[in-house]
Amino acid sequence: MSFSLDARLSRDTDFVGDLPLCRVLLMNDSRWPWLILVPRREGLVELADLDATDRAQLIEEAAQTAGWLKAQANADKINVGALGNVVRQLHVHVVARHAGDPAWPGPVWGFGAAVPYNKDEARDLIGAIRAALRL
Amino acid sequence: MSFSLDARLSRDTDFVGDLPLCRVLLMNDSRWPWLILVPRREGLVELADLDATDRAQLIEEAAQTAGWLKAQANADKINVGALGNVVRQLHVHVVARHAGDPAWPGPVWGFGAAVPYNKDEARDLIGAIRAALRL
Numbered sequence: 001m002s003f004s005l006d007a008r009l010s011r012d013t014d015f016v017g018d019l020p021l022c023r024v025l026l027m028n029d030s031r032w033p034w035l036i037l038v039p040r041r042e043g044l045v046e047l048a049d050l051d052a053t054d055r056a057q058l059i060e061e062a063a064q065t066a067g068w069l070k071a072q073a074n075a076d077k078i079n080v081g082a083l084g085n086v087v088r089q090l091h092v093h094v095v096a097r098h099a100g101d102p103a104w105p106g107p108v109w110g111f112g113a114a115v116p117y118n119k120d121e122a123r124d125l126i127g128a129i130r131a132a133l134r135l
Numbered sequence: 136m137s138f139s140l141d142a143r144l145s146r147d148t149d150f151v152g153d154l155p156l157c158r159v160l161l162m163n164d165s166r167w168p169w170l171i172l173v174p175r176r177e178g179l180v181e182l183a184d185l186d187a188t189d190r191a192q193l194i195e196e197a198a199q200t201a202g203w204l205k206a207q208a209n210a211d212k213i214n215v216g217a218l219g220n221v222v223r224q225l226h227v228h229v230v231a232r233h234a235g236d237p238a239w240p241g242p243v244w245g246f247g248a249a250v251p252y253n254k255d256e257a258r259d260l261i262g263a264i265r266a267a268l269r270l
Contacts, residue, residue, distance in 0.1 A: 046205065046213055047198040055198060056191035063182040063190060070181065077223070078181055081216035085232060085240035088212070097220060105220035110241035 003040040006089040012114070016126050017135025021057040022092075024065065024135060026126055029114035032103075033073045033096040035065055035129070044090035047082065058092065065094045068132045073098075083109060138175040141224040147249070151261050152270025156192040157227075159200065159270065161261055164249035167238075168208045168231040170200055170264070179225035182217065193227065200229045203267045208233075218244060 005023065013025035013036055027034035039050060039058055047055060066078040075096035082092045095108055103111040117125070129135065140158065148160035148171060162169035174185060174193055182190060201213040210231035217227045230243055238246040252260070264270070 046201060047194065047215060048202040048205075050198075052191075052195060055194045056187075059182065059190045059194040060187060063185075066181060067183040070183075077219050079216070079218045079220065080182060081214070081218065081242075083214045083216070083242060084212050085214065106245035107216075107218060107242040 002042045004042070005038060006087050006091075008087050009036065009038065009089065009091060014122055014126060016129050017133065019061045019064075019133065019135070021054060022061050024129070024133065026122065026129065027093075027114070028116045028122070030117045030121060031112075031115050032098075032101060032108055033069055033075070033125070034108070035069060035094045037061055037065060037092040037094065039090055045084060045088050046090065049090065062092050062094060065133065068129075069094055069096045072096075072128065072132065079107065081107075081109070137177045139177070140173060141222050141226075143222050144171065144173065144224065144226060149257055149261060151264050152268065154196045154199075154268065154270070156189060157196050159264065159268065161257065161264065162228075162249075163251050163257070165252045165256060166247075166250050167233075167236060167243055168204055168210070168260070169243070170204060170229045172196055172200060172227040172229065174225055180219065180223050181225065184225065197227050197229060200268065203264075204229055204231045207231075207263065207267065214242065216242075216244070 013027050016024040021039050022037035025036040070078050073096035076099045077097045079095040148162050151159040156174050157172035160171040205213050208231035211234045212232045214230040
C-alpha cells in the first residue's frame with residue numbers, strides 16, 4: 001500500500017502510530033489536544049474517494065480516537081472535521097474542546113498561532129495515546 | 136424511533152428530506168451551499184453515541200451528500216464537520232467551498248453573518264437536492 005504524508009501535515013505534527021487504516025498524528029499545538037487521522041491510501045481528497053469499507057473504518061477510528069480524547073482531556077466536546085482547504089490530502093481532525101478555551105465556541109482551524117508543546121509534554125502525551133490506542 | 140430536532144437547527148435551516156438515517160437540512164445561508172445531516176436518533180452528542188452500523192451509515196450519507204454537493208456547486212473542496220460547540224445534538228455539516236470565498240481557506244463556522252436565501256432560490260435548491268438524493 002503506497003502512502004506518503006503531506007509535507008505540511010508532517011511539519012505541523014508528531015507521529016503517534018498507525019491504526020488499521022489511519023496514521024495518527026499529534027498536532028503540535030498545546031492549546032488543545034488535537035489528533036489528526038490520515039487514511040494510509042494514496043490520492044485521497046474527499047470522503048467519496050474512499051471505498052465504503054474504508055469509510056466505515058475511518059469513522060470507527062475517528063469515534064475511537066474521539067472517545068479516548070474526550071475522556072483523557074475531560075473535554076466538553078470533541079470537534080471532528082475533514083476540511084482540506086489548505087492541505088488537500090484527506091485527513092480528519094479530532095480536537096478536544098473546553099467551554100471557555102481561547103476559540104470557544106468557534107472552530108480552532110485558522111485561530112491564532114500554534115503554541116508548541118515542550119519536549120516532555122509531547123513525549124508524555126504521545127506515550128499516553130499509544131498506550132490507550134494500542135499503537 | 137423518537138427524534139426531535141434542536142430548536143436552533145430548526146430555526147437556521149430549511150427541511151429538505153430524510154435519508155435512511157439522517158434528516159437533511161439546508162442552512163439558510165446563501166454564502167455557501169451548506170447541508171446539515173442529523174441522525175434521527177434521540178440523545179446523540181458524539182460519534183461514539185451511535186452504534187457502528189449507524190456510524191457507517193452516517194459516513195455513507197455524508198459522502199453521498201458531499202459528492203452531490205461538490206458536483207452541483209462546482210466546489211473546490213467539501214468541508215465536513217461535526218463540531219457541536221453551540222448545538223449539542225449530533226449533526227454533520229457538509230459545506231461546499233470555493234477558493235476565494237469570503238472565509239477561504241478558513242472555516243465557515245462562526246464567520247460573519249448568514250445571508251438568507253430569497254424564497255425562489257431556496258425552493259429551487261431544495262428541489263434540486265431532493266431530486267438528486269431521491270428524497
